[in-house]
Amino acid sequence: MLDLNGKRILLIGGTGSFGKEFTREIYRQFPGIKRMVIYSRDELKQFEMSQDYPSDKYPSIRFFIGDVRDYTRLKRACENIDIIIHAAALKQVPAAEYNPMECIKTNVLGAQNVIEAALDSNVTNVVALSTDKAAAPINLYGATKLCSDKLFVAANNVKGERDIRFSVVRYGNVMGSRGSVMPFFMNKKDSGVLPITDPEMTRFNISLKDGVKLVFTALEKSLGGEIFVPKIPSYKITDVASAIGPECEQQIVGIRPGEKLHEEMITESDSYSTVDIGEYFAILPQSAQYTKEEYIAKTQAKAVPLGFKYNSGTNDQWLSVEEIRLLIKEHVDPDFSI
Numbered sequence: 001m002l003d004l005n006g007k008r009i010l011l012i013g014g015t016g017s018f019g020k021e022f023t024r025e026i027y028r029q030f031p032g033i034k035r036m037v038i039y040s041r042d043e044l045k046q047f048e049m050s051q052d053y054p055s056d057k058y059p060s061i062r063f064f065i066g067d068v069r070d071y072t073r074l075k076r077a078c079e080n081i082d083i084i085i086h087a088a089a090l091k092q093v094p095a096a097e098y099n100p101m102e103c104i105k106t107n108v109l110g111a112q113n114v115i116e117a118a119l120d121s122n123v124t125n126v127v128a129l130s131t132d133k134a135a136a137p138i139n140l141y142g143a144t145k146l147c148s149d150k151l152f153v154a155a156n157n158v159k160g161e162r163d164i165r166f167s168v169v170r171y172g173n174v175m176g177s178r179g180s181v182m183p184f185f186m187n188k189k190d191s192g193v194l195p196i197t198d199p200e201m202t203r204f205n206i207s208l209k210d211g212v213k214l215v216f217t218a219l220e221k222s223l224g225g226e227i228f229v230p231k232i233p234s235y236k237i238t239d240v241a242s243a244i245g246p247e248c249e250q251q252i253v254g255i256r257p258g259e260k261l262h263e264e265m266i267t268e269s270d271s272y273s274t275v276d277i278g279e280y281f282a283i284l285p286q287s288a289q290y291t292k293e294e295y296i297a298k299t300q301a302k303a304v305p306l307g308f309k310y311n312s313g314t315n316d317q318w319l320s321v322e323e324i325r326l327l328i329k330e331h332v333d334p335d336f337s338i
Contacts, residue, residue: 002220005032010081010123012068012114013088014038015045017177018129021208022085022215023049027058039064039077040088068110071117078121085215086114086128086152089145093133093258096141107144108151115155115166124163127218128152129211130170130227132204132263132312135270139258149227153285156224165224169214170265172204172232172312176332181240183332189245195253201237202262202312205319206230207331217280223295225285229265229310233317235324243324246338262313271308275301281310 004026011019015038026033038061040046046063053061066073068088078084089107090096096103111128118126130149133142155166173180181203185194210230218228241250255261266274266281273284273292277299284295295301319327329336 002216004030004083004219006034007082008035008037008080009033009083009085010037010039010077012039012074012084012086015040015042015049016087017174017208018087018211020049022087022212023053023061025209025212025216027053033060035080036061037064037077037081038062039066039074041065041067068113069105071113074113074117075120078117078123081121082124083219084114084118084123084126086111086126089129089148091131091141093139093141094256096144097139097258100140103140103144107141108147111148111151115151118164118166119155119159119162124165125219125222126152126155126164126166127215127222128166128168129215130168132170132172132265133260134170135264136267138260141258153225153227154287156285156289157287165222167218167222167224168227169211169218170227170229171206171211171214172263172265173206174211175205175207175327177208181237182244182328185241185244186328186333186336189248192245192248193251194241194245194248196237196241196250197253197255197259198261199238199250199252200261200313201255202234202315203237204232204263204265204312204315205235205327206232207327209331214280221277221299223290223298225287225289227283229281229283231279231281231317233319234312234315235319239319239321240324243321243328262311264309264311266304266308266310268307268309271304271306274304274308275299276304277301 064077090103131145134145137143137146149168152166152168214230270283275282
């Protein structure tokens with residue numbers, strides 16, 4: 001069973017939506033944490049977050065200003081750290097298409113900086129956050145995250161005698177996170193019109209709390225090199241619009257550049273190296289660390305059928321309009337009502 005009491009954690013991208021929820025859960029579940037370093041480049045967000053964690057009540061927390069592109073600063077932040085959670089990324093699809101090299105510098109070169117800093121320190125466990133857009137990517141953001149995933153998986157090949165594991169967690173749209181569709185629709189509903197890219201569009205859905213739970217699972221169960229994928233429900237974009245603005249006109253505006261009709265987290269090609277471990281899947285590394293058979297024997301996992309794929313449009317779990325409303329009230333806005 002996972003016990004992070006006494007551990008020292010570096011949370012990269014710690015002032016984002018995930019970082020705030022992760023920090024809340026750490027102090028709720030593991031009040032004996034030895035050090036919690038919040039690393040990000042926005043001093044205003046750090047100041048605002050620090051108001052929730054005054055030093056007299058949370059003596060273990062530290063706030064480090066720094067960019068994931070800056071290896072020297074990352075290396076300094078890694079001193080006396082046991083665990084790294086890498087949640088920093090440029091993730092807005094249109095911005096990445098317009099500013100590709102900036103996205104590459106953060107999402108790819110920044111990922112390699114995290115790996116190098118971890119290898120050059122005494123870190124024992126690294127978990128990187130990925131996205132459904134990294135599976136069969138069609139936009140630059142997805143391509144950079146796929147590249148990042150590959151870097152973290154391959155880092156296990158060069159660790160030598162170091163006691164360190166690198167793994168990845170991949171999940172779908174996070175309810176209420178910055179730039180996500182639910183808060184966007186909630187802000188637009190008073191206009192009477194909700195823009196719909198395509199009436200057939202679907203997406204995976206996960207709460208921040210469940211995203212944090214998946215990271216805890218990776219910390220506890222990873223052997224190194226896995227990409228962990230949760231089993232989560234899908235929703236239709238039109239059902240989200242109906243849940244938030246039932247009286248609103250749903251105006252079809254067309255799919256944006258770099259956008260998919262359905263999202264995928266495990267491709268058909270991944271099925272050869274994917275196993276089912278109850279609440280989640282794991283895509284295993286194509287390396288000599290361990291074979292698929294050895295992994296199954298050690299974890300009691302089951303191989304998925306060849307040709308299996310995990311797609312939001314063919315999912316067997318779907319959220320209804322009423323379920324979406326309940327989740328919005330629970331995870332996005334407690335004052336939400338129709």
